[in-house]
Amino acid sequence: MQIAIVYDSGYGHTAKQAQAVAEGVERVGGAKAVLIPVADNPAPWETLEACDAIIFGSPTYNSSISARLKKFMEDATRPAWIPMKWRNKIAAGFTNSGAMHGDKLNSLMTMALFAAQHGMLWVGLDLFAGKSAEDNNRVGGWLGAMAQSNDESAELSPIKSDLETAAHLGQRVAELAQRLSRTAA
Numbered sequence: 001m002q003i004a005i006v007y008d009s010g011y012g013h014t015a016k017q018a019q020a021v022a023e024g025v026e027r028v029g030g031a032k033a034v035l036i037p038v039a040d041n042p043a044p045w046e047t048l049e050a051c052d053a054i055i056f057g058s059p060t061y062n063s064s065i066s067a068r069l070k071k072f073m074e075d076a077t078r079p080a081w082i083p084m085k086w087r088n089k090i091a092a093g094f095t096n097s098g099a100m101h102g103d104k105l106n107s108l109m110t111m112a113l114f115a116a117q118h119g120m121l122w123v124g125l126d127l128f129a130g131k132s133a134e135d136n137n138r139v140g141g142w143l144g145a146m147a148q149s150n151d152e153s154a155e156l157s158p159i160k161s162d163l164e165t166a167a168h169l170g171q172r173v174a175e176l177a178q179r180l181s182r183t184a185a
């Protein structure tokens with residue numbers, strides 16, 4: 001089973017979050033993560049079609065997803081949306097930004113609506129809000145995995161709990177995708 005992680009990252013922080021999502025996916029036996037940075041053009045549409053689920057990720061820039069992820073979404077119209085290639089695939093999302101709030105929810109909502117327009121099945125986070133910086137889901141979102149990064153090297157941000165939250169989402173998507181593919185078989 002293959003799970004695609006389609007993401008953008010201007011300065012490496014969201015890329016680190018994407019890597020954590022991939023690690024979470026691969027905690028599930030038989031699941032392989034395929035990292036697809038949207039900066040690599042053109043997108044591998046055939047690989048995406050072959051994947052069992054797609055997880056979208058972006059830094060929050062100006063209260064929404066990055067222009068590069070938006071371009072990927074628009075580019076998907078002809079190869080994926082018109083022929084409904086991603087219908088009934090599981091989708092999920094993650095985002096990272098400088099402020100603790102930073103309007104991250106709007107980025108996840110943009111991804112969830114995009115997934116809905118493709119007939120995909122959106123999976124959110126099943127974690128109660130953390131109470132301290134060490135807890136998973138310290139940012140307290142339900143729609144997807146959120147992370148906060150200071151303006152410092154991606155070696156230092158996002159912190160461990162945010163990365164574990166991202167891994168948790170990856171694992172959850174892989175487990176559900178596996179369950180769905182068994183039901184379909």
Ligand SMILES: Cc1cc2nc3c(=O)[nH]c(=O)nc-3n(C[C@H](O)[C@H](O)[C@H](O)COP(=O)(O)O)c2cc1C
Nearest residue numbers: 009010011012013014059061062063097098099102
């Ligand atoms: C153009 C631009 C717009 C930004 N807008 C926001 C914002 O709306 N909210 C926020 O919290 N941080 C904002 N930031 C900060 C980034 O989200 C933050 O630096 C993030 O870690 C960048 O991730 P990346 O290294 O993957 O690009 C912005 C940064 C840039 C460059």
